[in-house]
Each structure stands twice: as C-alpha cells, then as structure tokens.
Amino acid sequence: KHSSPAQSEFYQAVEEVLDSLEPVLETSDRYQQESIIQRIVEPERQIMFRVPWVDDNGRIQVNKGYRIEFNSALGPYKGGLRFHPSVNASIIKFLGFEQIFKNALTGLPIGGGKGGANFNPKGRSDGEIMRFCQSFMTELYRHIGPNTDVPAGDIGVGAREIGYMFGQYKRLTGRYEGVLTGKSLLWGGSLVRKEATGYGAVYFAEYMLEARNETLKGKKCLISGAGNVAIYAMEKLYQLGAIPVSCSDSRGTIYHEKGIDLDLLKELKEVRRKSLEEYLQTHSDAQYIPVSDYPADGNAVWRLKADAAFPCATQNELSGEDAQALLANGCTVVSEGANMPSTQAAVDAFIAAKIAYGPGKAANAGGVATSQLEMAQNASMQSWTFEQVDNRLKEIMKNIFNAANDTAIEYGQPGNLVLGANIAGFKRVAEAMIEQGAV
Ligand code: NDP
Structure with missing residues (x-):
C-alpha cells in the first residue's frame, strides 16, 4: 500500500478492490x-x-x-x-x-x-x-x-x-x-442508451430494496449532479412513485422539497446549458446553496434529510462526514450513479451500518451494458424497440444485483455488495485471463 x-x-x-479480494x-x-x-x-x-x-x-x-x-x-x-x-x-x-x-x-x-x-x-x-x-x-x-x-x-x-x-x-x-456508442437515434444510436445509467441505478436500488421487502415508492431521494445520469435517475424515480428533492452542479445545490421540476431541469441543462441557480427564477420556493456555503468537510447535498441517496456527479463527492449525516438523517438506501463518488470512509460507514448500498461498479453498469446492446444492434444492422432494450436493461441490472448479492453471501458477508461485486467481477476476468495464457 x-x-x-x-x-x-x-x-x-x-486498494478497494484488493481489500475485497x-x-x-x-x-x-x-x-x-x-x-x-x-x-x-x-x-x-x-x-x-x-x-x-x-x-x-x-x-x-x-x-x-x-x-x-x-x-x-x-x-x-x-x-x-x-x-x-x-x-x-x-x-x-x-x-x-x-x-x-x-x-x-x-x-x-x-x-x-x-x-x-x-x-x-x-x-x-x-x-x-x-x-x-x-x-x-x-x-x-x-x-x-x-x-x-x-x-x-x-x-x-x-x-x-x-x-x-x-x-x-x-x-x-x-x-x-x-x-462509438451513445450516438444519435437518427444514425445508429440505441433507444434507452441516454436513459440507461440513471434508470439502471434506480433499478438497482429497487432490487436492493426488494431483497429487504421494501420499495422506492414514496421515498424522498437526494440526487447530486444535474447531467445525463442525474436527470434520468430522477425520471425513473418519479415513474416509480419516489420524490427526488435535490440536484447539484459544480457551482451549487438545489433543494426543492415538493420535488425537482424535471422538465425545467432538462431545459436548463440539456438545451440551454445553464447554471442551476436559474432554477430559482421559476421556483422561488426552492433553496439554492452555493458551493461557498458547503460544509468544510463535505457536500451540502448529503446534509439534507431524505430516505435514499443517488450520487450522480463525480468521484469523491461524498465524504465520511457526509455519510454519517445521511445515516443520522435516516437514509437507508445509497445507489451510486457516478463512479467512486463515496470516499473510502463513506463506504466503510455504509457497510458498517448495513444499509442497502450499491457501489458504482454494480449500480451504474446499466450505461455500459446498454452501450453493448447498441454495438449488438449496429453489428446486426437492427434497431430494437424501447421496451426491448429497457427489458434487457432491467434483466441485466437484476443479474448484476444477484451476482453481487450471492457472492457476498458465499463469502460470508451477506449484504456487502462492494465485496460481492468486486469478487464476482474479478473472478470472471481472472478466469478468462488464465485461459488466454501469459498475455
Ligand atoms: P454529465 O457531464 O452529463 O454531468 C455531470 C454532472 O456532475 C454535472 O451536473 C456537473 O456539473 C457535475 N459535476 C461534474 N464534475 C463535478 C465536480 N468536480 N464537482 C461538482 N459537480 C461536478 O456527466 P454524466 O452524468 O454522464 O456523469 C456523471 C457521473 O456518472 C460520472 O462519475 C460518470 O463517470 C458516471 N457514469 C456515467 C455514465 C454515462 O453513461 N454517462 C455511465 C456510468 C457512470 P457542471 O455541469 O456544473 O460541471
């Protein structure tokens, strides 16, 4: 080390992977x-x-x-x-x-x-x-x-x-x-690719909750980020009856207790490429917290009270102190749309608290999986319907959850999806490398 x-x-x-192994x-x-x-x-x-x-x-x-x-x-x-x-x-x-x-x-x-x-x-x-x-x-x-x-x-x-x-x-x-994948639908792109990472992170949360006889319905959810992953995580949360109450960009955080206005967010970020601060021009009842007012040891998003958290911005955006605040506020589900958004201290806190914690490499794999479906459609000169791709995405997220969950049980740490995902992923790659010899 x-x-x-x-x-x-x-x-x-x-280090995280090697510890799990x-x-x-x-x-x-x-x-x-x-x-x-x-x-x-x-x-x-x-x-x-x-x-x-x-x-x-x-x-x-x-x-x-x-x-x-x-x-x-x-x-x-x-x-x-x-x-x-x-x-x-x-x-x-x-x-x-x-x-x-x-x-x-x-x-x-x-x-x-x-x-x-x-x-x-x-x-x-x-x-x-x-x-x-x-x-x-x-x-x-x-x-x-x-x-x-x-x-x-x-x-x-x-x-x-x-x-x-x-x-x-x-x-x-x-x-x-x-x-390339993520192409326009006019010339070779796949339906659902744009939505896939966000939708997938929410499906993953739903599968984690299903194993605990719960659902996302009615849950207040914190989302960080306001880009591709964050927007489509929110869209799926609304479809499942949950309420996304926050989003953020590199300049600040929006908290809107009655639920984020998704149409406005898409207009601001996908069309006009504006700062989130403009959200207040339409919704004066929302709160804007600029980065200058963030706590010194973390991120304002995670200090808000909610039942679930979806980090969808960037690496190391959720500190150990943020994790403690989430837990103290009663958050029981964390599903990572971003890559490595939680610091090691935060990951340790989630695992020790035994909440439903889906690490990015499992929870956000829906994006790359759907990219592979785009490759398959391109190679066979076909295009599949929205439902076909979405059903495949759901099935893949379910399989990923099962692989991580079953592996965690097999290695004596039920519920530890970090360990489960790292070991399950590693073994598949390692076996292939062994069969292919010293390359
Ligand atoms: P976008 O560029 O669409 O959005 C990123 C969002 O995060 C923006 O709101 C951006 O704010 C904010 N952000 C980025 N960097 C920082 C930072 N350093 N501090 C604060 N806020 C920041 O990217 P995506 O939504 O595609 O990606 C988000 C995360 O999801 C990344 O970790 C990415 O690796 C991961 N991911 C993405 C996949 C995909 O399919 N797109 C697949 C799997 C994982 P601002 O605009 O102000 O910079």
Whole structure:
C-alpha cells in the first residue's frame, strides 16, 4: 500500500478492490501462481496525445488527450470519454480499472477502457467544441474500431460530442461502423442508451430494496449532479412513485422539497446549458446553496434529510462526514450513479451500518451494458424497440444485483455488495485471463 501516491484516485480504486479480494486470495493461491493481480493492475496499453485546436479568436489551444486500453480478456475495450479540466492520468486510470470489473459484472463480452481530455467545454461555442472533437479524433481514430475499442460518453461528452467525433472518424477512415456508442437515434444510436445509467441505478436500488421487502415508492431521494445520469435517475424515480428533492452542479445545490421540476431541469441543462441557480427564477420556493456555503468537510447535498441517496456527479463527492449525516438523517438506501463518488470512509460507514448500498461498479453498469446492446444492434444492422432494450436493461441490472448479492453471501458477508461485486467481477476476468495464457 502507498501512503501518498501520485495517482491517488487510481490507488484508491485498486486498494478497494484488493481489500475485497482478500478472502479469495487467502483460500486459493491459484491467482497468485498466475500473477493475476500483477497483470490486472497494469494497463495493456496507455495512449497519451496532444490535442491542438483553434479557438474562436483564432488562437491555437492545446489539451492533453488520453485513452487507456486496460483489459481485453472479455472483449473489445469499452468505456467512456471524459472532457473535464480535472482529467489527468490518475483519473483516467482509476476509471479504466473500475470499468474492467463493471463490464465483467454485466455478463456481456466487453473489456475495460477509458479516455478523455483535460478540456473544459464550459463557455465554449459549438464551433470550438466541434474543432476540439475533430482534433481529438484525428489522433484517437488509429487506436479504436468496432472490434478493438469502442468509446462512449462520460462527463462533458454527450450526443453532440459523440456526433462530432463520429463524423471525423468516418471522414478519416471512410467507414460507417459502430465505433462509438451513445450516438444519435437518427444514425445508429440505441433507444434507452441516454436513459440507461440513471434508470439502471434506480433499478438497482429497487432490487436492493426488494431483497429487504421494501420499495422506492414514496421515498424522498437526494440526487447530486444535474447531467445525463442525474436527470434520468430522477425520471425513473418519479415513474416509480419516489420524490427526488435535490440536484447539484459544480457551482451549487438545489433543494426543492415538493420535488425537482424535471422538465425545467432538462431545459436548463440539456438545451440551454445553464447554471442551476436559474432554477430559482421559476421556483422561488426552492433553496439554492452555493458551493461557498458547503460544509468544510463535505457536500451540502448529503446534509439534507431524505430516505435514499443517488450520487450522480463525480468521484469523491461524498465524504465520511457526509455519510454519517445521511445515516443520522435516516437514509437507508445509497445507489451510486457516478463512479467512486463515496470516499473510502463513506463506504466503510455504509457497510458498517448495513444499509442497502450499491457501489458504482454494480449500480451504474446499466450505461455500459446498454452501450453493448447498441454495438449488438449496429453489428446486426437492427434497431430494437424501447421496451426491448429497457427489458434487457432491467434483466441485466437484476443479474448484476444477484451476482453481487450471492457472492457476498458465499463469502460470508451477506449484504456487502462492494465485496460481492468486486469478487464476482474479478473472478470472471481472472478466469478468462488464465485461459488466454501469459498475455
Ligand atoms: P454529465 O457531464 O452529463 O454531468 C455531470 C454532472 O456532475 C454535472 O451536473 C456537473 O456539473 C457535475 N459535476 C461534474 N464534475 C463535478 C465536480 N468536480 N464537482 C461538482 N459537480 C461536478 O456527466 P454524466 O452524468 O454522464 O456523469 C456523471 C457521473 O456518472 C460520472 O462519475 C460518470 O463517470 C458516471 N457514469 C456515467 C455514465 C454515462 O453513461 N454517462 C455511465 C456510468 C457512470 P457542471 O455541469 O456544473 O460541471
């Protein structure tokens, strides 16, 4: 273990997985003999590149681009691209590492990868976004393909960015193929892909509750984030009779006790790309808490009172103190739409309290699973109905819950879905690696 690693997020993710694997590694030395741990923490390939582009003032800007092809034991590398100023090698590496186990848990034939750039899309014109995306793809295209590596969206990368990147890929290669997922429904996208991560995190919460003879109906829910995952988590919560009462962005939190106005939120974030503060112009009964008023040891969202929490913004957005506040306020369900939103102290608190806690690599796997369904539709030149895809998504989330839950029971820690998800995902990848030899 490292006390102050340079790649802190990556080590945080690795330590969590390795801690979970202790009972597996203690009872059998098979994985040690095959050097599985040494191999699995080392990416198969990391690509880092310059992304030069011209801004609206005619100046050349430069960003750092990344693609990490972490593990291909189970299939082509699959994982999103993140465009955010905080992106660095550690963040892409932690996301790629988590993606291996998440993808394994879906039961689908996909390996783990991730990528992105330290580009800040905020305040950039459509033309600037397009030129950035084209430059990014001008390097990335040589590393990806429908049977090798199939990127998707993540923070800062939605349908608009996927469109610009797809256009450039097609122009450079002359091939119209399923090389990216999250595409527009007009040209190769899959129904339900946009909704899948948020819907999936809510389905996962519902399955955790079902095992405890409860449902989400009537529950007050805290949501962080106001992007793709947060919006569709809220949509599904409303459909199931729950009440989402909060959302947040990088500048502040909205608390609206009677329930977030989802149509307004979509208009503000999906169409006009505005700050959440504008929500108050329509709803003066809502409360806005700017980041400057957040508690020093955490995030204002998690200090509100509710029955359930859905972190859907970013990594380490829920501290140990936040977890204690949630528990003290009677929160009994946490389902993670974001990747690694809870710090290790928060995770430990949820597990010790034995609440229904679904870690991101299980609870948010619906997004990548539906991306694989998009690949399957592209490869067979078909498009499935909304119901077909949604039913597959539900079935996959149910299978993921069962795999994590059954594995936790098998290893003597019933209800510990962190342990269950890590072990179940690891075993599938490790067995495939062993069968494929020293690669
Ligand atoms: P979006 O870019 O659509 O939305 C991200 C939201 O989180 C925005 O509201 C953003 O606010 C907020 N946010 C981002 N970074 C920070 C930060 N450092 N501090 C505070 N708020 C922040 O991204 P997604 O909804 O797609 O992704 C959200 C999370 O879900 C990420 O962890 C992602 O890895 C994970 N995820 C996404 C999947 C997908 O299918 N999209 C699949 C699986 C996981 P602002 O706009 O002000 O920056």
